[in-house]
Amino acid sequence: MIAFLTDWSLKSYYVGVAKAVMKKINPSVDVVDITHDIKPFDVRMAAHVLLRASFDFPENTVFVAVVDYGVGTNRKAICVKTKNNHFYVGPDNGIFTYVAQHYGVKQIRELDNKSFHYGSSYTFHGRDIFAAVAGYLSKGIPFEQIGSVLPNYIVLPTKNAQLGSDFMIGEVVYFDGFGNVETNIPACFVEKLQWEMDDVILLNERYELIYVKAYGDVEKGKGLVHVDSSGFIEISVNQGSAANVFKFHEGELVKLRRKKP
Amino acid sequence: MIAFLTDWSLKSYYVGVAKAVMKKINPSVDVVDITHDIKPFDVRMAAHVLLRASFDFPENTVFVAVVDYGVGTNRKAICVKTKNNHFYVGPDNGIFTYVAQHYGVKQIRELDNKSFHYGSSYTFHGRDIFAAVAGYLSKGIPFEQIGSVLPNYIVLPTKNAQLGSDFMIGEVVYFDGFGNVETNIPACFVEKLQWEMDDVILLNERYELIYVKAYGDVEKGKGLVHVDSSGFIEISVNQGSAANVFKFHEGELVKLRRKKP
Amino acid sequence: MIAFLTDWSLKSYYVGVAKAVMKKINPSVDVVDITHDIKPFDVRMAAHVLLRASFDFPENTVFVAVVDYGVGTNRKAICVKTKNNHFYVGPDNGIFTYVAQHYGVKQIRELDNKSFHYGSSYTFHGRDIFAAVAGYLSKGIPFEQIGSVLPNYIVLPTKNAQLGSDFMIGEVVYFDGFGNVETNIPACFVEKLQWEMDDVILLNERYELIYVKAYGDVEKGKGLVHVDSSGFIEISVNQGSAANVFKFHEGELVKLRRKKP
Known part of the structure; x- marks a missing residue:
């Protein structure tokens, strides 16, 4: 299976022709779109x-992730093979920072074997190199053949979530289509601070949120904080857009602290 | 085949990972997107x-329909099997009202057999229950195994279209991507009122539309009313947006009456 | 393989049901979306x-291209078979002008054999004729059976790119999702005018662009002109939107001239 993520949007034909190349190389491959609506040029968001x-x-999924202003x-054009046997194909600009840290790196290769390229444009490696190599990998071409070993890859500067004595601080990673605010704060911080259901949580010392399990546990229009389905803290408004209500910017820091009873 | 409809938008990765789960369970399944641009939380629009x-x-298509603020x-999480052998998987919040009424219900089951679930998040049953159960059903797991029988399902309050002596009234169901106005008025009302091609039809006693077969039967920019490709009355503007021209709101009522010659 | 392009957007269910029809006819067919975000009714943009x-x-790809206000x-509903063995299925309104000119026409047929239609709506030939015939062609039904031979097809009036003594003029064909400005000026004009890397190019005698190979060859925010991955001249801003910066309209003419050193 190939999983496909870009900042190309679906407005133009780029996603379509990249898939055409994948399927020319491996006609039976299944391509699943993750999203093509990453904010243009936003490597940080794509990595998250x-x-x-x-x-x-x-296992054995080939990921093609392309946000590639360079x-x-x-x-460099690279493929990172992680310890859980995922293959991550794309530009070496930091986009693989979090998957590499999370799963651990087995080996990295530069995509310098041109016999697995499709063409040689200067501006569309998404089609000519990444889609093509992914097509070959999905067909079972050995990882060792796609290019030479690289010792390391580019790592994004990251703002790791921080745990204080009675608060947690993290980054606004991005907004989903509903306006839910995704953070990089891991679920385990909640246990460490011993939050309990229905606790009142102060957002940036200013807004009151309720700590709950599900959106519907607060009234429509009310703010809430909960552990999302990927294991991170999410800030939401029931049937509304937390991004709009709390006027966040992607990339900024948020502080969450339980209000004294 | 799985047919997939949500209000998640394609901005985030939710649609992609739900498909990953379907294909992990049934690698050969074909997933066809109906749309993921249902207005957030709008169960009524999704049902239409x-x-x-x-x-x-x-026959045997498994539909996954998820607008699920609850x-x-x-x-409850349910699957409605209809008399035409469609399987409708999703939340029990009214989203299956119109398909159940149209095709008739063969049986309803609650998705309470956890051996066909994928995970147990509180906020992403679209992935953890609905996508997973749909994957199993598409593989041929018997309907009887997915959970216990339910006697009924939640029905949306509906504004049925009404036929008067010389007029029809219906609901603005939603706008398509062109701004065509979809109503819930069935095509048979036209026969009952004996409209003929090129009749002038008054919209809300105010705007004049022409009753025609095809968009191009009126001049560019002119309003028209016709029977759409699903068997309902549609209000359109040739090469324009009826939603913008007539300032409709989704959910409001419209009245159509033939102008006296 | 079926390649699919429309102006329907993904907001409504039209793309989904057209795919359902293709797969009912040929369950194993692979459908690749080119885009469904062609500007509504814009045949010119779709053709490009x-x-x-x-x-x-x-070879043997069946293209379904539908921008069809008529x-x-x-x-007429037609299929153009080109000399490179592509099949182009859609309305006879000029949408096939550029592929027919580029590849050459082998034969054109009108889709008048109703045994390969799916239904007979007046307003959704995309589903009822084009998707259905494409399904049959992708299954191997001979081209000769889909309908009677047509001597010609409708050709769009085109503004061909022009080469002057020291300048080139072309059309703004459309903007991609980044705001890159796609023109119809072929790459060979650059050789004919002997532009060299890092030359300063005047856009409409007003803005200065740098002629480069790749976006990253100029500073962030600077304008550039280069040969894109399809062999045409593209006007861009590094990590920005040329459409916004230079206030272009789709369809207008642009002039590019090398600045005297």
């Missing part, structure tokens, strides 16, 4: 979404 | 779109 | 996008 999506894909310059 | 789309899918609360 | 996308699809009127 890729990690969250990766949890549900099986295409045609000297940035 | 689901019915219209269902007409063209074959996820994680006590709302 | 179709050509660019077609380059990467294999549906239900006397416009």
Whole structure:
């Protein structure tokens, strides 16, 4: 299976022709779109979404992840094989930071074997290199043949979530289609601070949220905080958009603290 | 075949991971997207779109329809098997009202057999229950095994279309991507009122539309009313957006009356 | 393989049910979406996008291209078989102008054999004729059976790119999802005017662009001109939107001239 994530949007034909190349090389391959609506050029967002999506894909999935404003310059084209036997194909610009940290790296290869490329444009490696190599990998071409070993890959500067004595701080990773605010704060922080259901949580010392299990556990329009389905803390508004209500920006920090009873 | 409809949008990775789960369970399944752009939380719109789309899918199609703000609360997870052998998987919140009424219900089951679930999040039953059960059903797991029989399901309050002596009244069900206005008025009302091609039809006693067969039967920019490809009355503007021109709101009532010659 | 392009958007269920019809007829067919976000009713844009996308699809691909405001009127439904053995199925309204000119026409047939239709709506030939015939063609039904031979097809009035003594003029064909400006100026014009890397190019005698190979060859936010991955001249802004910066309209003409050193 190939899982496919880009910032190309579906407006143009780029996603379609990349799939055509994958299927020319491996006609029986299944291509599953993760999303093509990553904010243009936003490698950080892509890296976070890729990690969250990766949890549900099986072993041997080939991921193609392309946010690639450096295409045609000297940035490398790579494939990261992780210890859980996922293959991550794309530009070496930090997009694989979180999956590599999460699963551990088995080996990295530069995609310098041109016999597995499809063409040689300067501006569309998504089609000409990444889609093509993914097609071959999905067909069973050995990882060892796609290019030479690389010792390391580019790592994004990251703002790790922090646990204080009675608070947690994390990054607004991105908003989903509902306006839910995804953070990089891991679920285990909640246990460490011993939050309990229905506790009142202060967001940035200003807004009151209720800590619950499900959106419907608060009234329509009310703010809530909960552990989302990928194991991170999510800030939401029941049947509303937390992004709009709390005026967040993607990338900023948020602080969550339980209000004294 | 699995047919898939949600209000998740394609911005996030939710649709992608739900498909990953379906394909982990049944690698050869074909998943066809109906749409993922249902207005967030709009069960009414989803129920109407689901019915219209269902007409063209074959017997044994498994439909996954998820607009689910009640996820994680006590709302049930169900599968409705209809008399035409369609399987409708999703939350019990009214989303299956129109398909159940149209095709008739053979049996309803609650998805309480956890051996066919994939995980147990509180907020993503779309992946953990609905996608998983659909994967198993598409593989041929007997309907009887997915859970216990339910006597009934939740029905949306509906505004049925009404036929008057010389007029018809119906609901603005939703707008399509062109701004065509879809109503719930069935095509047979036209015969009952004996409209003829090129009749002038008053919309809400105010705007003049022409009753025609095809968009191009009126000049560019002119309003028209016709029987759409799903068997309902549609209000359109040739090469324009009726939603914008006539300032409709989804859910409101419209009246159509033939103008006296 | 079926490649699928429309102006229907993904908001409604139209794309989904057209695919359902294709797969009812040929359950094993692979359908690849080119895009469904062609500007509504914009046959010109569709014709350009179709050509660019077609380059990467294999022989025997069946293309379904539907921008069809004339549906239900006397416009014909056709299939153009090109000399490279592509099949182009859709309305006879000019949408196949550029693929027919580029590949050459082997034969054109009108889709008048109703045994390969699925239904007979007046407003959804995309589903009832084009999707259905494409399903049969993808299954191997001989081209000769789908209908009677047509001597010609409708050709769009086109503004061909022009080469002057020291300038080139072309059409703004459309914007991609990044706001890159796609033109109809072929790459060979650059050689004819002997542009060299890093030359300064005047856009409409007003804006300065740099002629480069890749987006990243200029600073972030700077304008550039380059040969895109389909063999045409593209005007871009590194990590920005050229459509917004230069305030283009789709369809207008642009002039590019090398600045005297």
